[in-house]
Amino acid sequence: MKLHTKRPTALAALLLTATFAFAGCGGDDSGDGGGSGSEGGGDLSLTMLPKNLGNPYFDTSTAGAEKAAEELGADMEEVGPETASPDAQVSYINTVAQQGQDALILSANDPEALCDAIEEARSADVKVVTFDADTNPECRDLFVNQATAEGIAAKQLELISEQIGGEGEIAILSASANATNQNAWIEMMETELADNPDYADIELVDTVYGDDEDQKSFDQTEALLQNHPDLKGIISPTTVGIAAAARYLSDSDAKGKVALTGLGTPNQMREYVENGTVESFALWNPEDLGFLAAYAAAALANGDITGEEGDTFEAGELGEFEVGADGVVLLGEPFTFDADNIGDFDF
Structure with a gap:
Protein backbone atom coordinates (compact mmCIF):
# COMPACT_ATOMS: atom_id res chain seq x y z
CA MET A 1 0.00 0.00 0.00
CA LYS A 2 1.26 3.45 -0.81
CA LEU A 3 1.21 6.02 1.95
CA HIS A 4 0.96 9.60 0.77
CA THR A 5 1.80 12.99 2.28
CA LYS A 6 1.70 15.27 -0.74
CA ARG A 7 4.39 17.85 -1.17
CA PRO A 8 3.44 21.50 -1.77
CA THR A 9 3.75 21.28 -5.55
CA ALA A 10 1.05 18.60 -5.69
CA LEU A 11 -1.58 20.57 -3.83
CA ALA A 12 -4.50 22.11 -5.67
CA ALA A 13 -5.05 25.83 -5.05
CA LEU A 14 -8.44 25.79 -3.42
CA LEU A 15 -8.58 29.48 -2.48
CA LEU A 16 -10.37 28.89 0.79
CA THR A 17 -9.09 32.21 2.06
CA ALA A 18 -11.19 34.09 -0.47
CA THR A 19 -14.15 34.27 1.92
CA PHE A 20 -14.33 30.46 1.88
CA ALA A 21 -16.24 30.48 -1.35
CA PHE A 22 -17.09 26.83 -1.02
CA ALA A 23 -18.87 27.35 2.33
CA GLY A 24 -22.27 25.67 2.34
CA CYS A 25 -21.50 23.98 -0.99
CA GLY A 26 -25.09 24.49 -2.06
CA GLY A 27 -26.41 22.06 0.57
CA ASP A 28 -29.33 22.62 2.85
CA ASP A 29 -30.32 21.34 6.26
CA SER A 30 -33.86 20.33 5.46
CA GLY A 31 -33.04 16.63 5.21
CA ASP A 32 -34.52 16.34 1.73
CA GLY A 33 -31.19 15.36 0.15
CA GLY A 34 -30.74 18.71 -1.58
CA GLY A 35 -27.23 19.87 -2.26
CA SER A 36 -24.63 20.56 -4.86
CA GLY A 37 -23.77 17.97 -7.44
CA SER A 38 -21.42 17.37 -10.31
CA GLU A 39 -23.11 17.53 -13.67
CA GLY A 40 -22.51 14.97 -16.33
CA GLY A 41 -25.12 12.24 -16.04
CA GLY A 42 -22.62 9.52 -15.11
CA ASP A 43 -23.65 5.93 -14.48
CA LEU A 44 -22.26 6.10 -10.94
CA SER A 45 -23.98 8.24 -8.30
CA LEU A 46 -22.09 9.32 -5.18
CA THR A 47 -23.28 11.38 -2.21
CA MET A 48 -20.87 13.16 0.15
CA LEU A 49 -22.17 13.72 3.68
CA PRO A 50 -19.65 15.58 5.92
CA LYS A 51 -20.23 16.29 9.59
CA ASN A 52 -21.47 19.75 8.70
CA LEU A 53 -21.44 22.25 5.85
CA GLY A 54 -19.56 25.55 5.89
CA ASN A 55 -16.49 23.93 7.48
CA PRO A 56 -13.29 24.73 5.51
CA TYR A 57 -11.84 21.29 6.26
CA PHE A 58 -14.85 19.53 4.74
CA ASP A 59 -15.05 22.02 1.90
CA THR A 60 -11.57 20.84 0.99
CA SER A 61 -12.30 17.12 1.30
CA THR A 62 -15.42 17.56 -0.83
CA ALA A 63 -13.35 19.33 -3.49
CA GLY A 64 -11.12 16.27 -3.59
CA ALA A 65 -14.10 13.95 -3.91
CA GLU A 66 -15.53 16.08 -6.72
CA LYS A 67 -12.19 15.90 -8.53
CA ALA A 68 -12.26 12.11 -8.26
CA ALA A 69 -15.89 11.97 -9.43
CA GLU A 70 -14.99 13.97 -12.51
CA GLU A 71 -12.16 11.55 -13.30
CA LEU A 72 -14.51 8.61 -12.75
CA GLY A 73 -17.33 10.10 -14.83
CA ALA A 74 -19.61 9.88 -11.80
CA ASP A 75 -22.38 12.14 -10.54
CA MET A 76 -21.44 13.66 -7.20
CA GLU A 77 -23.47 15.70 -4.73
CA GLU A 78 -22.72 17.07 -1.28
CA VAL A 79 -25.46 17.28 1.32
CA GLY A 80 -25.38 17.88 5.05
CA PRO A 81 -26.54 19.77 8.10
CA GLU A 82 -25.27 23.11 9.32
CA THR A 83 -24.69 21.69 12.81
CA ALA A 84 -22.41 18.73 13.51
CA SER A 85 -24.72 16.27 15.26
CA PRO A 86 -25.68 12.65 14.55
CA ASP A 87 -29.42 13.37 14.55
CA ALA A 88 -28.92 15.98 11.85
CA GLN A 89 -27.23 13.43 9.57
CA VAL A 90 -29.88 10.70 9.78
CA SER A 91 -32.39 12.30 7.41
CA TYR A 92 -29.72 12.68 4.73
CA ILE A 93 -28.77 9.02 5.02
CA ASN A 94 -32.44 8.07 4.69
CA THR A 95 -32.74 10.18 1.55
CA VAL A 96 -29.70 8.51 -0.01
CA ALA A 97 -31.39 5.14 0.55
CA GLN A 98 -34.67 6.36 -0.92
CA GLN A 99 -32.93 7.78 -3.97
CA GLY A 100 -31.03 4.58 -4.61
CA GLN A 101 -27.62 6.22 -4.78
CA ASP A 102 -24.73 3.89 -5.55
CA ALA A 103 -22.57 5.02 -2.64
CA LEU A 104 -22.56 7.26 0.41
CA ILE A 105 -19.32 8.88 1.63
CA LEU A 106 -19.85 9.85 5.27
CA SER A 107 -17.93 11.54 8.09
CA ALA A 108 -19.86 10.23 11.08
CA ASN A 109 -20.85 12.44 13.98
CA ASP A 110 -21.31 9.38 16.22
CA PRO A 111 -20.07 5.78 15.98
CA GLU A 112 -23.38 4.21 17.09
CA ALA A 113 -26.26 6.61 16.47
CA LEU A 114 -26.14 6.43 12.67
CA CYS A 115 -25.94 2.65 12.33
CA ASP A 116 -29.68 1.97 11.94
CA ALA A 117 -30.00 4.52 9.14
CA ILE A 118 -26.83 3.23 7.49
CA GLU A 119 -28.13 -0.34 7.63
CA GLU A 120 -31.28 0.74 5.81
CA ALA A 121 -29.13 2.36 3.14
CA ARG A 122 -26.98 -0.73 2.77
CA SER A 123 -30.14 -2.84 2.54
CA ALA A 124 -31.04 -0.67 -0.46
CA ASP A 125 -27.67 -1.66 -2.00
CA VAL A 126 -25.97 1.63 -1.17
CA LYS A 127 -22.27 1.16 -0.49
CA VAL A 128 -21.19 3.13 2.58
CA VAL A 129 -17.68 4.51 2.97
CA THR A 130 -16.83 6.50 6.07
CA PHE A 131 -13.95 8.96 6.06
CA ASP A 132 -12.38 11.26 8.65
CA ALA A 133 -14.61 9.86 11.46
CA ASP A 134 -15.78 6.25 11.52
CA THR A 135 -18.80 4.33 12.71
CA ASN A 136 -18.51 0.91 14.26
CA PRO A 137 -16.89 -1.29 11.59
CA GLU A 138 -19.94 -3.50 11.16
CA CYS A 139 -22.05 -0.48 10.18
CA ARG A 140 -20.22 0.39 6.96
CA ASP A 141 -18.29 -1.17 4.09
CA LEU A 142 -15.00 0.76 4.32
CA PHE A 143 -13.36 3.43 6.43
CA VAL A 144 -10.84 5.73 4.72
CA ASN A 145 -8.62 6.76 7.60
CA GLN A 146 -6.51 9.90 7.28
CA ALA A 147 -3.87 8.38 9.57
CA THR A 148 -3.77 5.97 12.47
CA TRP A 284 -2.95 15.45 6.38
CA ASN A 285 -4.16 16.72 3.01
CA PRO A 286 -7.98 16.69 3.30
CA GLU A 287 -8.30 17.01 -0.47
CA ASP A 288 -6.46 13.70 -0.83
CA LEU A 289 -8.71 12.19 1.84
CA GLY A 290 -11.88 13.06 -0.07
CA PHE A 291 -10.28 12.01 -3.35
CA LEU A 292 -9.35 8.60 -1.95
CA ALA A 293 -12.76 8.11 -0.32
CA ALA A 294 -14.51 8.72 -3.65
CA TYR A 295 -12.28 6.25 -5.46
CA ALA A 296 -12.88 3.68 -2.70
CA ALA A 297 -16.64 4.19 -2.97
CA ALA A 298 -16.50 3.77 -6.73
CA ALA A 299 -14.45 0.58 -6.42
CA LEU A 300 -17.08 -0.86 -4.09
CA ALA A 301 -20.03 0.26 -6.17
CA ASN A 302 -18.47 -1.09 -9.38
CA GLY A 303 -17.73 -4.45 -7.76
CA ASP A 304 -13.95 -4.08 -8.13
CA ILE A 305 -13.56 -4.79 -4.40
CA THR A 306 -15.81 -6.15 -1.67
CA GLY A 307 -14.14 -4.43 1.26
CA GLU A 308 -12.39 -7.57 2.44
CA GLU A 309 -8.92 -7.37 3.94
CA GLY A 310 -6.33 -7.66 1.21
CA ASP A 311 -8.49 -6.13 -1.53
CA THR A 312 -6.58 -3.59 -3.64
CA PHE A 313 -7.76 -0.76 -5.86
CA GLU A 314 -6.34 2.16 -7.81
CA ALA A 315 -7.02 5.73 -6.71
CA GLY A 316 -5.94 7.85 -9.65
CA GLU A 317 -2.78 9.87 -9.07
CA LEU A 318 -2.51 8.57 -5.49
CA GLY A 319 -1.76 5.06 -6.75
CA GLU A 320 -2.74 1.69 -5.34
CA PHE A 321 -4.22 1.11 -1.90
CA GLU A 322 -4.92 -2.02 0.08
CA VAL A 323 -7.83 -2.70 2.41
CA GLY A 324 -6.58 -3.54 5.90
CA ALA A 325 -8.18 -5.17 8.91
CA ASP A 326 -11.76 -4.10 9.75
CA GLY A 327 -12.17 -2.59 6.28
CA VAL A 328 -9.74 0.28 6.87
CA VAL A 329 -7.88 2.05 4.06
CA LEU A 330 -5.04 4.25 5.31
CA LEU A 331 -4.18 7.52 3.55
CA GLY A 332 -0.89 8.21 5.31
CA GLU A 333 0.77 10.04 8.19
CA PRO A 334 0.32 13.63 9.44
CA PHE A 335 2.45 16.43 8.00
CA THR A 336 3.90 19.23 10.13
CA PHE A 337 3.34 22.85 9.06
CA ASP A 338 5.56 25.64 10.39
CA ALA A 339 6.96 29.01 9.39
CA ASP A 340 9.44 27.40 7.01
CA ASN A 341 6.85 25.68 4.82
CA ILE A 342 3.37 27.08 5.42
CA GLY A 343 3.70 29.58 2.58
CA ASP A 344 4.01 26.69 0.13
CA PHE A 345 0.48 25.41 0.81
CA ASP A 346 -2.93 26.73 -0.21
CA PHE A 347 -5.91 24.93 1.32
Whole structure:
Protein backbone atom coordinates (compact mmCIF):
# COMPACT_ATOMS: atom_id res chain seq x y z
CA MET A 1 0.00 0.00 0.00
CA LYS A 2 1.26 3.45 -0.81
CA LEU A 3 1.21 6.02 1.95
CA HIS A 4 0.96 9.60 0.77
CA THR A 5 1.80 12.99 2.28
CA LYS A 6 1.70 15.27 -0.74
CA ARG A 7 4.39 17.85 -1.17
CA PRO A 8 3.44 21.50 -1.77
CA THR A 9 3.75 21.28 -5.55
CA ALA A 10 1.05 18.60 -5.69
CA LEU A 11 -1.58 20.57 -3.83
CA ALA A 12 -4.50 22.11 -5.67
CA ALA A 13 -5.05 25.83 -5.05
CA LEU A 14 -8.44 25.79 -3.42
CA LEU A 15 -8.58 29.48 -2.48
CA LEU A 16 -10.37 28.89 0.79
CA THR A 17 -9.09 32.21 2.06
CA ALA A 18 -11.19 34.09 -0.47
CA THR A 19 -14.15 34.27 1.92
CA PHE A 20 -14.33 30.46 1.88
CA ALA A 21 -16.24 30.48 -1.35
CA PHE A 22 -17.09 26.83 -1.02
CA ALA A 23 -18.87 27.35 2.33
CA GLY A 24 -22.27 25.67 2.34
CA CYS A 25 -21.50 23.98 -0.99
CA GLY A 26 -25.09 24.49 -2.06
CA GLY A 27 -26.41 22.06 0.57
CA ASP A 28 -29.33 22.62 2.85
CA ASP A 29 -30.32 21.34 6.26
CA SER A 30 -33.86 20.33 5.46
CA GLY A 31 -33.04 16.63 5.21
CA ASP A 32 -34.52 16.34 1.73
CA GLY A 33 -31.19 15.36 0.15
CA GLY A 34 -30.74 18.71 -1.58
CA GLY A 35 -27.23 19.87 -2.26
CA SER A 36 -24.63 20.56 -4.86
CA GLY A 37 -23.77 17.97 -7.44
CA SER A 38 -21.42 17.37 -10.31
CA GLU A 39 -23.11 17.53 -13.67
CA GLY A 40 -22.51 14.97 -16.33
CA GLY A 41 -25.12 12.24 -16.04
CA GLY A 42 -22.62 9.52 -15.11
CA ASP A 43 -23.65 5.93 -14.48
CA LEU A 44 -22.26 6.10 -10.94
CA SER A 45 -23.98 8.24 -8.30
CA LEU A 46 -22.09 9.32 -5.18
CA THR A 47 -23.28 11.38 -2.21
CA MET A 48 -20.87 13.16 0.15
CA LEU A 49 -22.17 13.72 3.68
CA PRO A 50 -19.65 15.58 5.92
CA LYS A 51 -20.23 16.29 9.59
CA ASN A 52 -21.47 19.75 8.70
CA LEU A 53 -21.44 22.25 5.85
CA GLY A 54 -19.56 25.55 5.89
CA ASN A 55 -16.49 23.93 7.48
CA PRO A 56 -13.29 24.73 5.51
CA TYR A 57 -11.84 21.29 6.26
CA PHE A 58 -14.85 19.53 4.74
CA ASP A 59 -15.05 22.02 1.90
CA THR A 60 -11.57 20.84 0.99
CA SER A 61 -12.30 17.12 1.30
CA THR A 62 -15.42 17.56 -0.83
CA ALA A 63 -13.35 19.33 -3.49
CA GLY A 64 -11.12 16.27 -3.59
CA ALA A 65 -14.10 13.95 -3.91
CA GLU A 66 -15.53 16.08 -6.72
CA LYS A 67 -12.19 15.90 -8.53
CA ALA A 68 -12.26 12.11 -8.26
CA ALA A 69 -15.89 11.97 -9.43
CA GLU A 70 -14.99 13.97 -12.51
CA GLU A 71 -12.16 11.55 -13.30
CA LEU A 72 -14.51 8.61 -12.75
CA GLY A 73 -17.33 10.10 -14.83
CA ALA A 74 -19.61 9.88 -11.80
CA ASP A 75 -22.38 12.14 -10.54
CA MET A 76 -21.44 13.66 -7.20
CA GLU A 77 -23.47 15.70 -4.73
CA GLU A 78 -22.72 17.07 -1.28
CA VAL A 79 -25.46 17.28 1.32
CA GLY A 80 -25.38 17.88 5.05
CA PRO A 81 -26.54 19.77 8.10
CA GLU A 82 -25.27 23.11 9.32
CA THR A 83 -24.69 21.69 12.81
CA ALA A 84 -22.41 18.73 13.51
CA SER A 85 -24.72 16.27 15.26
CA PRO A 86 -25.68 12.65 14.55
CA ASP A 87 -29.42 13.37 14.55
CA ALA A 88 -28.92 15.98 11.85
CA GLN A 89 -27.23 13.43 9.57
CA VAL A 90 -29.88 10.70 9.78
CA SER A 91 -32.39 12.30 7.41
CA TYR A 92 -29.72 12.68 4.73
CA ILE A 93 -28.77 9.02 5.02
CA ASN A 94 -32.44 8.07 4.69
CA THR A 95 -32.74 10.18 1.55
CA VAL A 96 -29.70 8.51 -0.01
CA ALA A 97 -31.39 5.14 0.55
CA GLN A 98 -34.67 6.36 -0.92
CA GLN A 99 -32.93 7.78 -3.97
CA GLY A 100 -31.03 4.58 -4.61
CA GLN A 101 -27.62 6.22 -4.78
CA ASP A 102 -24.73 3.89 -5.55
CA ALA A 103 -22.57 5.02 -2.64
CA LEU A 104 -22.56 7.26 0.41
CA ILE A 105 -19.32 8.88 1.63
CA LEU A 106 -19.85 9.85 5.27
CA SER A 107 -17.93 11.54 8.09
CA ALA A 108 -19.86 10.23 11.08
CA ASN A 109 -20.85 12.44 13.98
CA ASP A 110 -21.31 9.38 16.22
CA PRO A 111 -20.07 5.78 15.98
CA GLU A 112 -23.38 4.21 17.09
CA ALA A 113 -26.26 6.61 16.47
CA LEU A 114 -26.14 6.43 12.67
CA CYS A 115 -25.94 2.65 12.33
CA ASP A 116 -29.68 1.97 11.94
CA ALA A 117 -30.00 4.52 9.14
CA ILE A 118 -26.83 3.23 7.49
CA GLU A 119 -28.13 -0.34 7.63
CA GLU A 120 -31.28 0.74 5.81
CA ALA A 121 -29.13 2.36 3.14
CA ARG A 122 -26.98 -0.73 2.77
CA SER A 123 -30.14 -2.84 2.54
CA ALA A 124 -31.04 -0.67 -0.46
CA ASP A 125 -27.67 -1.66 -2.00
CA VAL A 126 -25.97 1.63 -1.17
CA LYS A 127 -22.27 1.16 -0.49
CA VAL A 128 -21.19 3.13 2.58
CA VAL A 129 -17.68 4.51 2.97
CA THR A 130 -16.83 6.50 6.07
CA PHE A 131 -13.95 8.96 6.06
CA ASP A 132 -12.38 11.26 8.65
CA ALA A 133 -14.61 9.86 11.46
CA ASP A 134 -15.78 6.25 11.52
CA THR A 135 -18.80 4.33 12.71
CA ASN A 136 -18.51 0.91 14.26
CA PRO A 137 -16.89 -1.29 11.59
CA GLU A 138 -19.94 -3.50 11.16
CA CYS A 139 -22.05 -0.48 10.18
CA ARG A 140 -20.22 0.39 6.96
CA ASP A 141 -18.29 -1.17 4.09
CA LEU A 142 -15.00 0.76 4.32
CA PHE A 143 -13.36 3.43 6.43
CA VAL A 144 -10.84 5.73 4.72
CA ASN A 145 -8.62 6.76 7.60
CA GLN A 146 -6.51 9.90 7.28
CA ALA A 147 -3.87 8.38 9.57
CA THR A 148 -3.77 5.97 12.47
CA ALA A 149 -5.03 7.20 15.82
CA GLU A 150 -1.62 6.31 17.24
CA GLY A 151 0.19 8.35 14.59
CA ILE A 152 -2.01 11.40 15.05
CA ALA A 153 -1.78 11.27 18.84
CA ALA A 154 1.97 10.78 18.74
CA LYS A 155 2.50 13.71 16.36
CA GLN A 156 0.50 16.16 18.47
CA LEU A 157 2.25 15.13 21.68
CA GLU A 158 5.61 15.39 19.95
CA LEU A 159 4.81 18.93 18.81
CA ILE A 160 3.48 20.19 22.15
CA SER A 161 6.39 18.62 24.03
CA GLU A 162 8.90 20.37 21.78
CA GLN A 163 7.13 23.69 22.24
CA ILE A 164 6.90 23.60 26.05
CA GLY A 165 10.35 22.14 26.64
CA GLY A 166 9.05 18.75 27.72
CA GLU A 167 7.38 19.83 30.94
CA GLY A 168 4.33 21.63 32.30
CA GLU A 169 0.55 21.59 32.27
CA ILE A 170 -1.36 21.08 29.02
CA ALA A 171 -5.03 20.93 28.08
CA ILE A 172 -7.01 19.62 25.13
CA LEU A 173 -9.64 21.63 23.24
CA SER A 174 -11.62 19.07 21.25
CA ALA A 175 -14.71 19.10 19.05
CA SER A 176 -17.88 17.48 20.44
CA ALA A 177 -17.82 15.04 23.34
CA ASN A 178 -19.00 12.20 21.08
CA ALA A 179 -16.74 12.91 18.08
CA THR A 180 -15.37 9.48 17.14
CA ASN A 181 -12.02 10.55 15.76
CA GLN A 182 -11.14 13.15 18.38
CA ASN A 183 -12.01 10.75 21.19
CA ALA A 184 -9.78 8.05 19.72
CA TRP A 185 -6.87 10.50 19.44
CA ILE A 186 -7.41 11.82 22.96
CA GLU A 187 -7.46 8.30 24.39
CA MET A 188 -4.18 7.54 22.64
CA MET A 189 -2.63 10.77 23.92
CA GLU A 190 -3.70 9.96 27.48
CA THR A 191 -2.14 6.50 27.19
CA GLU A 192 1.07 7.89 25.73
CA LEU A 193 1.32 10.52 28.45
CA ALA A 194 0.91 7.86 31.11
CA ASP A 195 3.27 5.28 29.63
CA ASN A 196 6.01 7.18 27.79
CA PRO A 197 8.84 8.34 30.08
CA ASP A 198 9.63 11.13 27.62
CA TYR A 199 6.40 12.80 28.78
CA ALA A 200 6.75 12.13 32.51
CA ASP A 201 6.92 15.86 33.27
CA ILE A 202 3.86 16.80 31.20
CA GLU A 203 0.47 16.82 32.94
CA LEU A 204 -2.88 16.84 31.14
CA VAL A 205 -5.03 18.98 33.41
CA ASP A 206 -8.23 19.42 31.40
CA THR A 207 -10.16 18.38 28.29
CA VAL A 208 -12.88 20.72 27.04
CA TYR A 209 -15.21 20.74 24.03
CA GLY A 210 -15.98 23.53 21.59
CA ASP A 211 -18.44 21.44 19.53
CA ASP A 212 -16.64 22.56 16.36
CA GLU A 213 -18.24 25.98 16.84
CA ASP A 214 -15.93 28.95 16.47
CA GLN A 215 -17.32 31.11 19.28
CA LYS A 216 -17.68 28.26 21.76
CA SER A 217 -14.11 27.12 21.03
CA PHE A 218 -12.91 30.71 21.50
CA ASP A 219 -14.74 30.92 24.85
CA GLN A 220 -13.39 27.56 25.98
CA THR A 221 -9.86 28.76 25.29
CA GLU A 222 -10.44 31.77 27.50
CA ALA A 223 -11.87 29.52 30.22
CA LEU A 224 -8.86 27.19 30.07
CA LEU A 225 -6.47 30.07 30.70
CA GLN A 226 -8.59 31.40 33.56
CA ASN A 227 -9.01 27.99 35.20
CA HIS A 228 -5.38 26.93 34.79
CA PRO A 229 -3.07 29.90 35.34
CA ASP A 230 0.03 27.67 35.01
CA LEU A 231 -1.04 26.23 31.66
CA LYS A 232 1.89 25.83 29.28
CA GLY A 233 0.19 24.45 26.18
CA ILE A 234 -3.04 23.55 24.40
CA ILE A 235 -3.64 20.76 21.90
CA SER A 236 -6.69 21.22 19.67
CA PRO A 237 -7.25 18.18 17.40
CA THR A 238 -9.88 19.96 15.31
CA THR A 239 -9.52 22.61 12.62
CA VAL A 240 -12.27 24.83 14.01
CA GLY A 241 -10.91 24.63 17.55
CA ILE A 242 -7.29 25.36 16.77
CA ALA A 243 -8.16 28.42 14.69
CA ALA A 244 -10.46 29.82 17.38
CA ALA A 245 -7.86 29.16 20.07
CA ALA A 246 -5.18 30.85 17.97
CA ARG A 247 -7.40 33.88 17.46
CA TYR A 248 -7.91 34.20 21.21
CA LEU A 249 -4.23 33.72 22.06
CA SER A 250 -3.04 36.15 19.40
CA ASP A 251 -4.81 39.06 21.15
CA SER A 252 -4.10 37.98 24.73
CA ASP A 253 -1.25 38.25 27.22
CA ALA A 254 -0.77 34.50 26.76
CA LYS A 255 0.63 34.95 23.25
CA GLY A 256 4.13 33.53 23.19
CA LYS A 257 3.66 32.09 26.68
CA VAL A 258 1.07 29.37 26.07
CA ALA A 259 1.89 27.07 23.18
CA LEU A 260 -0.82 25.89 20.81
CA THR A 261 -0.72 22.97 18.40
CA GLY A 262 -3.11 20.39 16.98
CA LEU A 263 -4.74 19.85 13.62
CA GLY A 264 -5.41 22.78 11.28
CA THR A 265 -5.36 23.87 7.67
CA PRO A 266 -2.56 26.13 6.36
CA ASN A 267 -4.85 28.88 5.12
CA GLN A 268 -6.67 29.32 8.42
CA MET A 269 -3.47 29.08 10.49
CA ARG A 270 -1.01 31.03 8.32
CA GLU A 271 -1.68 34.35 10.06
CA TYR A 272 -1.03 32.85 13.49
CA VAL A 273 2.16 31.08 12.45
CA GLU A 274 3.50 34.24 10.83
CA ASN A 275 2.68 36.45 13.85
CA GLY A 276 4.27 34.02 16.31
CA THR A 277 1.13 32.78 18.07
CA VAL A 278 1.61 29.21 16.79
CA GLU A 279 4.96 27.55 16.20
CA SER A 280 3.78 24.44 14.35
CA PHE A 281 0.76 22.19 13.84
CA ALA A 282 -0.14 19.13 11.82
CA LEU A 283 -2.67 17.74 9.35
CA TRP A 284 -2.95 15.45 6.38
CA ASN A 285 -4.16 16.72 3.01
CA PRO A 286 -7.98 16.69 3.30
CA GLU A 287 -8.30 17.01 -0.47
CA ASP A 288 -6.46 13.70 -0.83
CA LEU A 289 -8.71 12.19 1.84
CA GLY A 290 -11.88 13.06 -0.07
CA PHE A 291 -10.28 12.01 -3.35
CA LEU A 292 -9.35 8.60 -1.95
CA ALA A 293 -12.76 8.11 -0.32
CA ALA A 294 -14.51 8.72 -3.65
CA TYR A 295 -12.28 6.25 -5.46
CA ALA A 296 -12.88 3.68 -2.70
CA ALA A 297 -16.64 4.19 -2.97
CA ALA A 298 -16.50 3.77 -6.73
CA ALA A 299 -14.45 0.58 -6.42
CA LEU A 300 -17.08 -0.86 -4.09
CA ALA A 301 -20.03 0.26 -6.17
CA ASN A 302 -18.47 -1.09 -9.38
CA GLY A 303 -17.73 -4.45 -7.76
CA ASP A 304 -13.95 -4.08 -8.13
CA ILE A 305 -13.56 -4.79 -4.40
CA THR A 306 -15.81 -6.15 -1.67
CA GLY A 307 -14.14 -4.43 1.26
CA GLU A 308 -12.39 -7.57 2.44
CA GLU A 309 -8.92 -7.37 3.94
CA GLY A 310 -6.33 -7.66 1.21
CA ASP A 311 -8.49 -6.13 -1.53
CA THR A 312 -6.58 -3.59 -3.64
CA PHE A 313 -7.76 -0.76 -5.86
CA GLU A 314 -6.34 2.16 -7.81
CA ALA A 315 -7.02 5.73 -6.71
CA GLY A 316 -5.94 7.85 -9.65
CA GLU A 317 -2.78 9.87 -9.07
CA LEU A 318 -2.51 8.57 -5.49
CA GLY A 319 -1.76 5.06 -6.75
CA GLU A 320 -2.74 1.69 -5.34
CA PHE A 321 -4.22 1.11 -1.90
CA GLU A 322 -4.92 -2.02 0.08
CA VAL A 323 -7.83 -2.70 2.41
CA GLY A 324 -6.58 -3.54 5.90
CA ALA A 325 -8.18 -5.17 8.91
CA ASP A 326 -11.76 -4.10 9.75
CA GLY A 327 -12.17 -2.59 6.28
CA VAL A 328 -9.74 0.28 6.87
CA VAL A 329 -7.88 2.05 4.06
CA LEU A 330 -5.04 4.25 5.31
CA LEU A 331 -4.18 7.52 3.55
CA GLY A 332 -0.89 8.21 5.31
CA GLU A 333 0.77 10.04 8.19
CA PRO A 334 0.32 13.63 9.44
CA PHE A 335 2.45 16.43 8.00
CA THR A 336 3.90 19.23 10.13
CA PHE A 337 3.34 22.85 9.06
CA ASP A 338 5.56 25.64 10.39
CA ALA A 339 6.96 29.01 9.39
CA ASP A 340 9.44 27.40 7.01
CA ASN A 341 6.85 25.68 4.82
CA ILE A 342 3.37 27.08 5.42
CA GLY A 343 3.70 29.58 2.58
CA ASP A 344 4.01 26.69 0.13
CA PHE A 345 0.48 25.41 0.81
CA ASP A 346 -2.93 26.73 -0.21
CA PHE A 347 -5.91 24.93 1.32
